[in-house]
Amino acid sequence: MFRSRSWFGGGWGRPKNPHSLERLKYLHNILCKNTTVSESNRGILVESLRCIAEILIWGDQNDSSVFDFFLEKNMLSYFLRIMRQKCGGSSYVCVQLLQTLNILFENIRNETSLYYLLSNNHVNSIIVHKFDISDEEVMAYYISFLKTLSLKLNNHTIHFFYNEHTKDFPLYTEAIKFFNHPETMVRIAVRTLTLNVYRVQDASMLRFIRDRTAAPYFSNLVWFIGKHILELNACVRNDADHQSQQKLDDLVAEHLDHLHYINDILCLNIPDLNDVLTEHLLHKLLIPLYIYSLTSESSKRPATSSPYNRDHIQSIEVITRNLEAILTGKSTDTPSRINYPLQRIESDDETKPSVSCVVSLFLLSQVFLIITHGPIVHALAWIILQSDLSVFEDGATKILDMYVSNAKSNVKLEFSKPQLSLEKALENTSCPDRDYTTPEYSGAKAFGYDTDQSSCDLDPELVSTSLPSTSHISESSSVAHDSTEDLVTQIQPVKSDSSVTLSKANMPDSPLPDSGVESGSSKVSELNNITDEEKQKLLGNKPGVNAERVATTIEHILENETRNIETRPFLKTILDSLDCSENDYKALFALCLLFALINNKGVNPELLDTLLLSEIEDESKSNASLSNKANVNSDETPDSSHERSSSNGKRKIESFNALLISKLMAIAVLSCKPASKVRLVTCELSVRLLRTCMQGASARHRASVDNLRARSAALARNFYKCDDIFLDMFEDEYCEMSKRPLNVEWLCMDAAILLPPTRTPMSGIAFEKRLPSGEMERARRAIRTFFLIRELSLKLSGKPETLLPLANPAPFVQVADILDLNDSDLISCDIIQKDGTWQHRFLAVDNIQVILVEPDKQRLGWGVAKLVGSLQDLEIQGDKDDPRCLHLTIHKPRVGASASLPRTVLLRAKFKFDDHIRSMAAKQRLTKGRTKSRQKKMQQIGRLLEVSGVSAPAPAARHRPLFARPALAAVRRHSGIDGDEPERRLRRPSGHVLKDGIVVYRERTTSRESISRSSSAHASREGSPRARSEDIPLEDIRRNPGIAAAVPSTSSSSRVPQVRVTPSTSQHPKLKSTSSEETSFISSEPRVKRKGIVETI
């Protein structure tokens, strides 16, 4: 291959300055001389083309005459001429040409220059040039070129690319031919380009896009998404062993990409485009594939209690058909369709493409999580929640009639291959003699815009003579293809003999509401407000409801709902999927779907009443409006709902709230069982849904959730031990949970959940998303379940969380605090760090903290805290070689959600004491302090889990004052650290002194009693542990009665029944007296008590 330099080497009279007009003239000369590309001049041409780019950009930035010359000589035409030559190795030249063009359009800043470049049609000629796209490199440069151009589109430049008169828009039409290119980057570039095109607000161009390209492009897009789904389904079906997880990851990610792309288009808010896209998406993909897959399984199952028992299977067929009738609306008016001259095959379930229920639920969740375009999600939600056998059998025609008047759709409800390849369809649209005036288009024009007749209703002979770039389009299952037709023909008889009962007023929540997004959303928010207010009111009205009556009504309602659900096949499938008795594989997806559906902004909130509206509330509402009906809900049938709606002017939505809650409760109850097969994520999601569904938070709900909380506490109690690990685990789990609350959108990005639940951590699946493996993980799961359900219980009762995270008795001493250490017990030591740095400090220990102090230079006997760590998080090790030394590791305490899992070490160092006695003293003090501070926490946990016997101090008792504080004047020296410091200090009753190895409490505000205690403690020699241990309970006792009476905390109130059950008569006083000795006996206590509490449950 020629090196370009060699061509310039020998005196061609090349101007020295590479950036000058002269140089461009010289290059122009080269182009003129080498009009035919040959083996011999290829090198020089490539280098010239490259240099042209460089000079032009230089000129654009520095010298306008350069550009003038380029335009004057019409040098782009040379480019075209070179490009069009079929010469061996032309890809080499083409790549250079495309690179030059890329550079040109990417770097030109001068707008006029850009207009000039675009003004003659050369660029469009380059766009339509048939490059050798089988060459990877050419393809990449070509698509980059198109993308670069699309980034230059705006209201002015659009006219250079889109010709209004010839209805020609090569940039767009050429690009979308590659929408399904095997190369990811190419596909992304095409998507980018389309979005860049759509967002140019040019009415004429958008009309072209809509009329000529939208239907074929979107139908193909949708078809390939569907094919992709079938592939995904096959992958899930064939991989029970988690072997091809990466492939599955990609397939899921790809589906998400598609949805995000569709959402990006919808979010551009181009009404016409959105309508076409919505139709195709709904009628060609979401309903016939996703929703249909929800029915297929239930249709195979024999329905026992259904009123449509006789031909249940056929009923499903009827539904699907009627659905189509409704959604296609217009189909009666186009008889030509029914006479479709294609071969027909009898329709049956097996031949229709469908995916497994699990996959379908998963995909629908993704749809509801990502897409918020009202018409799509609302229609989908309507079908899932409302479609009802009786409505279809009785009212199909009526609904049809209603829709005919404003029907927009001619898209058949079927997941089928577009009958025309995209390329073919585009060819047809760009054919000049075919335009609006032809009959084919005029029909559709009456409905506001064109539909995909061009792709779907064309003569079958036209079907796909595929071109290389779209060769995948034609290969499709003949199954799907054939079933396109038969459905249409079978609909006819169904429609003709159906009777009419429904009135128009019954359809406020119709599948296709007004498609104007703005008006839709404003309506939504309005409705939101109303329902909230109403609910508030209803809440206020409710207390009078008799508990027993509620109970009977609930049974009625549940019974009723269970009966009625038979008429909602899709919703029934979802609710049936919530059954976790075998495992929670399906349930997780059903939960995701319900969650996504409920939280989707595009779904009309009124529709959500199907799930969220409590029947009891509803009763009071209907009682208010229809006082003559005594027991509306219990004897409600589908018919009565019609009746009522007509009198109300507003359709009453049949609610399945109670049924849903009972299903969710069942999951929660199951997850409280030791060997349950419910994963944490399932539990968390169902708990969250419970919170949403129990909006009314009636007493009944509160009671059942409280019962649930007791169960979860019992489960966690099984693991309550006094070893170190339980406490750490407990706090870790709490951090973990509050740090990473469940994000359903992220959950639904994880392909791993599509495979059957597994147990082993070696699968690489996060703990929450698999079953626990081993005792440790079972304990973690139990603890986490407890947290989740406790939170739900608190939220429902409107109480704030006061006990979690386990309060570290507030760290009173902080770094840089100045402490009065007169008469305190201090141990002098040298701290030697790993890197050899050496410090002299005094070690002080209070009952929760270890403090390293440095003498205060200004006041004798006072010290500055240099490092403060909690005793709980301390590791102590002796030194084998030197008895004077200790190795200490102080971890940073976990503080609520902010703590990270790999714990930060505050200090890891060797402590060298004066002699081995001091060393031992320090070790003993630290070890005891550590044990005790941990025991304190274990007590707190015990209280939370209602381990009997661990009851004593109420939470407030923990906030005990510690060290003596210097006068504020002394403190002020460092108070700049934090603004609220002084205030905090003032609140704190101080007056504690470290003395002779004893931590003594001496509150300024306390009675003489405690002072005398402190002096007695002072007398004991090495007695710090005992002195402290006696001190703590004293305070507890002092505070406890008042607090117990004043603050009925959750734990104390729920403790009461247990006390009653336990045979011991003097439970209360006994508890208190044990608590005063608890520090020495705590290790044996909980186990004993655990036994007791298990019996009471």
Added chain:
Amino acid sequence: MAYAYLFKYIIIGDTGVGKSCLLLQFTDKRFQPVHDLTIGVEFGARMITIDGKQIKLQIWDTAGQEAFRSITRSYYRGAAGALLVYDITRRETFNHLTTWLEDARQHSNSNMVIMLIGNKSDLESRREVKKEEGEAFAREHGLVFMETSAKTAANVEEAFINTAKEIYEKIQEGVFDINNEANGIKIGPQHSTAGAGGAGGAGAGGAPPGGCC
């Protein structure tokens, strides 16, 4: 033109940090940096050699597409390597790194190699971000770091090639599933997994834009 592997890169970072200039500087050495010319490109490819193997790098600039979530998402996922670029003369471009990184980590496959690049190192007098800060950020987030200058071509080669080396090592370790093209790695046309060594060879300089390697 034959190659053993093809790695797809993306370049991310705030606008104006010199992404497309870096790209052009690396992919096409024929464009020599000149004082009075700022020139860049959004796509480029170039052949390099690692461990005696021809490796083609394809680099896609994602500029101008940030408005569409679907696009950024897919770009990240389709790449084996990412160059995260900031401008050492503009503090705010450094401050935005966290956001970029979060995005990248969320959407990319976990094996994607990310290299942090402080560009415009030639403008020492206007420096706002110290080299040490860049280093610290990279250390904290486990990235490779380098300061480059698209103007003087300093370190540009190294930035791209070191990233490629890291990807290559990951392939050798078996971390990347090379048969899965969604990772941004492709096996060369003549390169079967069995005969790993033999492909490539004469490919250098074949692709015109990469003509100088």
